[in-house]
Amino acid sequence: MVGLASPAEAATSATASFVKKSDWGSGFEGQWTVKNTGTTALSSWTIEWDFPSGTAVGSAWDATVTGSGTHWTAKNLGWNGSVAPGASVSFGFNGTGPGAPTGCKLNGASCDGGSVPGDNAPSAPGIPTASAVTDTSAKLSWTAATDDNGIKNYDVLRDGAVVSTVTGTTYTDSGLKAGTDYSYTVQARDTADQTGPVSGAVKVHTTGEGGNPDPGTGGKVNLGYFTDWGVYGRNYHVKNLDTSGSAAKITHINYAFGNVQGGKCTIGDSYADYDMAYTADKSVDGVADTWDQPLRGSFNQLRKLKAKYPNIKVLWSFGGWTWSGGFGEAAKNPAAFADSCYKLVEDPRWADVFDGIDIDWEYPNACGLTCDTSGPAAMKGLTSALRTKFGKDYLVTAAITADGSDGGKIDAADYAGAAQSLDWYNVMTYDFFGAWDAKGPTAPHSPLTSYNGVPKAGFNSADAIAKLKAQGVPASKMLLGIGFYGRGWTGVTQDAPGGTATGAAPGTYEAGIEDYKVLKNSCPATGTVAGTAYAHCGTNWWSYDTPATIASKMTWAKGQGLGGAFFWEFSGDTANGELVGAINSGLK
Incomplete structure (x- = not known):
């Protein structure tokens, strides 16, 4: 019990205690907790402490933390300064270095909170x-x-x-x-x-027959991407996978994305991933997060989803269009990269959530947002190192190009060699055409086959799959990609593909792209071409997949002996998951 500075506040006592919630050698996650042990409310709080040289605070949350040399000060934010009698409030930070805090003061008085000074928190027990x-x-x-x-x-x-x-x-x-x-x-x-x-x-x-939900796809994979940023503007959470009925129809989830920095796997969005607190109404099991639980955010919600649907496997996907630039550095030391990925995926806070890793390198030895010159063997080196590190009991997969043109991106890397270490490839058979060519010609962004007037030869699913097979990639290690969105132009007068345009059609989040759940009502399909649908409404022209075109694509995929299908991404589907359902039905 610590009496605060003013005699008039003698009935207000408080303690502050520190704990390392996790420690990965070069750094740690620290947490301070202020507890009001008195009989009157605290109106604000300030904690001061010293770290030894070489230990410092990085990013912090739920407090404003400043440092001067080895001395650190944390002040409450506007919403968490008031602490009622008997209540507690915590804030956290990511730290670097091995040291522990000393000389703690709370509102100018001794913290006397147990752990600092003089009483360290316990270590982690052994893995059960x-x-x-x-x-x-x-x-x-x-x-x-x-x-x-x-x-x-x-x-x-x-x-x-x-x-x-x-x-x-x-x-x-x-x-x-x-x-x-x-x-x-x-x-x-x-x-x-x-x-x-x-x-x-x-x-x-546990032993015995559990009656676990089973998507009934006969061993075929039905995988969907869940994006960390979707929890913000899209307000799409893990619970939506359950309420839409999609969770009962899928086999795998790719959580996108982790970053690739300095040749290592790193966190993509720490708040969305493991810190965002869920209220009961947005939680998979209807139970709200508490301030002191070890794991929150989408990772904890995925854990709850897996408890409800034990057949679902979750992979953590790293890279993507924006974060693929880091793979070139990773390819210089594949073993170190694989080791960093394993340590992150298997972090004790969420090791049980993930069943494997997926890498989305756009594109090895070719150009995406940036250009890579790692050489044709780099992809094989990276996947081999990942398999060696993760072992046979984890899934290791990769999302790859579907550029089936002569001399195109498939020809730039040894995808057959890399496939030897992988469970499957997510072949990105979408985004072949779009309003980045502002004047057109209009063309379906996800054609299954070629057609008369296609703007570029080899830009279709069938040619991509055929080229990968010819390289030596087994059909069973390829999944056909489906986009849960459309791509479109404006200023279009022609209904059939091949029309001219003046630019990208308006979209909810970005010009030239729109979710299926919006397009099915705002611009219904007016025709089909090359196994996918298109729609002309007013001066806008869109292409997208529908339940009917998905059904035909699944029939084709099974005929090709493919391992199943995957899609980008869940939030583009309707509230009742009709596109997920179409993939599920089509794979049976």
Whole structure:
């Protein structure tokens, strides 16, 4: 209990405590918690502390943090300064270096909050091991955590939620469902009730028949991309996969995107990925996030979705159009790149969420947003290193070009050699044509086959798949790509493809592109060409896939012996997931 500076505020007491929520050697995630232990409300708070030389604060959230030399100061934001009696408020930051804070002061007085000074948080326990697994129970055991003043007990977390607090290093969880996947982690509490970082995760599959949802695609892959930025302006969250019915019809999710920087895999959007707090109405299971839970954001929502749909596998996709520039540096040291990716994907906070990694390099030894000169063997080197690091039990996949033209992007890299290390390729058989050619000619952006008047030979799905097969890529390792959006022009008078235009048609988020869920009503299809639909309404001309064209594409994919299909991306579909449903039905 710390009395604050003014005698008039003697009834207002508070503590501040620090914990490293995770530590990856060169850096860590730190969290400070202010607790009002008095009888009157705190109106504001300021924490000061010192780090040893070589340890510093990077990005911070829920507080304004400033530094001067080795001295750091954190002040509340406008919305979290008031702390009621008995309540707590926390803020976090990403730190660099190995040190711990000392000399803590809260509102000018000693923090006396347990961990700083004089009482460090406990270490992470060992990764649990599972034994005696039955239809409805599993026994967990782990090695003890360490602490300078002793361990009081352990929290056992199932799928990210605490299910029990025990004093020993074993726990038997019961009341489980047969034939179901669960994920367990453990965190220690010391004698001051501080929690340390969570352990790594162990996956447990109970015995027996579980009756898990199954998309019924006969072994074919039905994979959708979920974007981290979709949670903002699009207001599209993991829960939408459930409410739309899509989760029951897919096999895999690619979470897009992680970044590639300095030859390493890095976080794309930390707030959306693992820090955004979900209210009950937007949460998959209807349970709101709490301020102190180990994992929030879309990663935690994906964990909840997998608990409800255990057949779904989730991959973390790195790169994409904007972030592919980092792959050239990664290709210089593939082993170091693979090691960084493994450490990030298998971070103890979310290791149970991901079943593998996907890389979206646009484009090896060719030009996308930037041009790459890594050479034709770079893709094979990168995928081989990833497979070596991740091993046979993880999925390793890649999204690749569908440029089937002579001397085009497929010819620029050894895709057959790289395929030896991969489970499959997501062949991006869309965006062949669009309003980047502002004056046209109008053309379908996702043609299945060539047609009379196609603007460029080889720019269609069939030619791309044929070229990859000819290179030596097995058909079963290729997925056909479907766009859940249209591309369009304006200033068009001609209904059939091949018309002239004056520019890109207006779109909700970007000119020249619009979601299927909008186009199906605002500009219904007026014809089909090369296995896909087009629409002419007013002076706008759009091309996009419909349930009917998807059905024909799935029939073609099965006839080619392809491994299934994938799509970009979930939020373009209708609220009842009609395009996902069309892929699911077509693959059966």
